[in-house]
Every structure is written in C-alpha cells, then in structure tokens.
Amino acid sequence: MIETLLITTLIIAIGMAFLLVKVLFKRNGEFSSQHIHDSEAMKERGIHCVMDQDREMRSKSRHAVSER
16 A cells, blocks of 8 residues: 555656656746647637637527527
C-alpha cells in the first residue's frame, strides 16, 4: 500500500516538474490556449465553439424551435 502511494506521488511530482519547466522556459511563461476558437486549424475548417454555433443559429430566427 505504501509503495503504491509513494510511486503515485513520484509520478505526480515528475509531471508537475515538467509543467514547471515548460512555464519557466517558455516565452511569457504561459500555456497556449486550448479553446477551439483560438485554434488556427479549427478556423480553417470552419469549426466553432458549440456556444458560438448556438448563438449563430439563434440569431437567424428568434422564434425558431430547436429540434431535440
């Protein structure tokens, strides 16, 4: 039981160390955005966030009933 706990703690510590290295050595110390609307590849394919797609569909007709 203790061995499993120690191994798990070691794996988590190594993962945190890798994240720390990325933040310290990356320009501006930030991670890239993981949102769909910030991805160039998704923009090229015309894929939007589900919230944006919903907003677009609702703006076409305020009185339309969505199918479920």
